Amino acid sequence: MQVTLKPVFLDRFRAALCRLGCADDRLLCAVSGGPDSLALLLLAQQILPGKLVAATVDHQLRSESADEARDVAKICHDLGVQHIILTPEAKIAGNLQSSARAARYALLERAADAQNCQHIGTAHHADDQLETLLMRLARGSGVDGLSGIRARNGRVVRPLLEFTKAELIEICSSVGIQSVNDPSNANIDFDRVAMRRWLASTQHPFPANRALRSASALADASDALAWMTDNLAAQRIRQENDVIICNASDLPSELKRRLLIRCLRAMDANLAPRGEAIDRLLTDLENARTAMIGNIKCIGGADWQFFKAPPRRG
Template sequence: MLLAISGGPDSLALLLLAHQARPGQVVAATVDHKLRPESAQEAEFVSDLCRDNNMPHMILRPAQPISGNIQSAARAARYALLEQAAQDHACAFIATAHHGDDQLETLLMRLARGSGVDGMAAIRAKNGRIIRPMLGFSKAELEEICAAAGIEPVRDPSNDNPDFDRVAMRQWIAQATHPFQIERTNRTASALADAADALSWMTAVLAAERTTQVDSAITCDANALPRELQRRLLLHCISQLEPSLHPKGEAVDRLLVELEAGKTAMIGNILCRGGTRWTLTPAPPRRDGG
């Protein structure tokens, strides 16, 4: 099992517990995104800690500088590096230190954004080879584990920056009197994940029965289906023609309205014709207006 260890209290608690539960069966990895001057020293701190406890450790750094949407790009680079490291070291799983407070923050953030079933499934306990064994723990419990071991964790200043949505939500939760409990929050997220999996399974069955592709044209019969299944079939057809296109919920909802009205509309580079059956084709090349 590969452990993703940043040096913060959450991941250090994961490191300590995993080493105790599975001695000799874990490998630790720290991703240094090189976004802060202190990051190299923090990675070395984890490396020293692992060496002192006879645990193998590696420091992973992205080949290209992180740019654009920093949080999103850093996350993509982090998981790509962890996946490659797990493959190189024959690790069946990659464990991250997401905990119960993270789950609550994610659920409330998704709710605020108007997410559907997939988004409200929040942080899954298992997603491919990624596992999250700490979801049943609170942040305070993980801090206590580090304190009991006499370890002072790394503190990332970005975790206190309210310009980030998650930090703003975390601070709001800390200031509010609320009834949320970790066990119940995880139960809700798990139920929604099960519902999302069921809908994905049903969509695959319907796609086989109700869609036909000839060359680059897809015909879809979504007539009389529940709206969520119509929406998922539409997304399936879009992904078949343009895999890199990931339209947001509002754009898909608008397109559904157009198709149900028998109109023709565009999404990405796909021309969509509505009616009782939908037809999706790549849009014809644009003429040069010159």
């Protein structure tokens, strides 16, 4: 298949790979068959010849998914790109979206190792970033949540974040590739689909490029706060036997909150309390009260103390 893409798209994609530090490495490209991931495939095939492997995850949740994976395999064959189909070992259960996502990334990680790919590319784009920002704003998220989709998360890279959905559709159309239509993208029971439907149906003042700048600025702020928390934790958190002690006095509220979360995770790495629970606990500790969260007893005062509560009798 002969592919000719606009030079401006190729230049932007190459620049994104350079910023992400993966312009010279092997890339495992996650391709579902939708227009976003097919555009990622087409751009990567042009910029990373000989360094690209495409992977399609068949979650086996729809009868059509196996055929769709084979359709992607044919497109990759025509493009001269190695392609693999990945299927989960166990049936997806529970919360379908979160369970499918966890299974998908686990499969992609193993495939990247097997194919000697340093990075995994996904097709998140600027419209996805806008939807994420507005969804998290609606949920009352803080700085970390409002930082949105990160351009890089470990070995996962997202070089399309500065491309709009319309541009990705244009890229596929210019080559004449027919994309897959996943019916779950029309299910308004999913928060993202409902937000996407609302954005498409109203004259809203939220251009994707401005949302991208806001998310980037908040990501920088989140990284700065994480750096400050690391330094403060080294100075203000200590452990005596089985008790963790923290002196968070005279700090801004957000840094107190982050040190509190750091202490709780040191006691129980699997503890994931909601924001409201952290707010209540922080108020208790600042007022020298004792409280429980999970199986951790927390004592307030000048120095906060945290220790595992003994199991209840009976």
